[in-house]
Amino acid sequence: MTDKKKGVNCKKVLKNLSKNYWAISTVILAVLLVAVLLTGNVGAASISSETAGQKVLDFANNQGANAELISSTDSGSFYEVTLSIDGEEVPVFVTKDGENLVPSLIPLNEQAATPSTPSTPSQSTPAPTNVPKSNKPVVEAFIMSHCPYGTQIEKGLIPVMELLGDKIDAEIKFVYYAMHPTSGEVEEQLNQYCIQKEQEVKYLDYLTCFLGKTGTPEDGEACITETKINKATLATCVEATDKEFNVIANLEDKSSWMNGRFPKFDIHKAENDKYSVGGSPTLVINGVQAQAGRDSASILNAICAAFETAPAECDEVLSSAQPSPGFGFSASATGTATDATCG
Secondary structure, rough: EEOOOEEEHHHHHOOOOOOHHHHHHHHHHHHHHHHHHHOOOOOOOOOOHHHHHHHHHHHHHHHOOOOEEEEEEEEEEEEEEEEEEOOEEEEEEEEEOOOOOEOOOOOOOOOOOOOOOOOOOOOOOOOOOOOOOOOOOOEEEEEEEOOOOHHHHHHHHHHHHHHHHHHEEEEEOOOOOOOHHHHHHHHHHHHHHHHHHHHHHHHHHHHHHHHOOOHHHHHHHHHHHHHOOOOHHHHHHHHHHHHHHHHHHHHOHHHHOOOOEOOEEOOHHHOOOOOOOOOOEEEOOOOEEEEOOOOOOHHHHHHHHOOOOOOHHHHOOOOOOOOOOOOOOOOOOOOOOOOOOOO
8 A cells, every 4th residue: 555645655664674774764864854953843752652652553554564563662762663564573763743753763973883882780760659568568560471571570570579489479460451462472371370370389480481482382381391380280270261261262253352453361350450550561569550660679679668567688689780671581781661561
């Protein structure tokens, strides 16, 4: 489909953004630079990153690109929007007024063109002040198993859960819809729910194993074996849970998908509604959404601030380096946007 005003085959452009980045970006950024100098309007912060991401997604799908929104984050002067088109992730940028699409940003300083230096640990985020205190804080982290920012907070949360143990009531829960159904997200979340429910002592070992791989169904099966999950117990729980919440039926019935793209995942729907969960990740402490960093030190600070009397474990020093988004335990990602979400 062609945009008649501009004479551009937008579907072809979107599919080829990952190619010829330099040539395309140089021309477009030059035009944008002239626009900035003449009008000063590009980059005006008039809409949210979520709204900008939806606009880019709608634009792509209106051109027949069959796209899926992976994430939309604030990159400074622009919003960075990552789409999945025909199974390939394509990052693009959009001006903050949501009016102009930019395929890629090219750093214009010499330092940006040189190999990056190893990142240094960031300072942990101060503890949120809006969370009520209790003797045993209740910690609920709502994620999507294949959301890169959901996996990011999980990697920060695991050391905290291991440190505090039964001094907190902590649980990984799932957002009420899935954004990555073609990656096996729905089936994986069903497995993870049952492992945590029925074989909790092995859950963090399983989750660590799964996060360290690439997120395929085969990886899940391998981790079930590696961490000695009882497969019969798991299968019984999966069958019962699927029957109760219509998990696979919702996945297979595309007419029930939200916006025609996202299958419902209703296991924790009541809690999603209670806390107004809008994306992955959402951290809830003692019944209140808590804005905290995704590194272990920041999460520990946030949870420990919710104790009436903090235990000795709260004096432990955990890493303040931001975990990398996505799968794998790679080096920390300095500057990673900790407010980025899937949703």
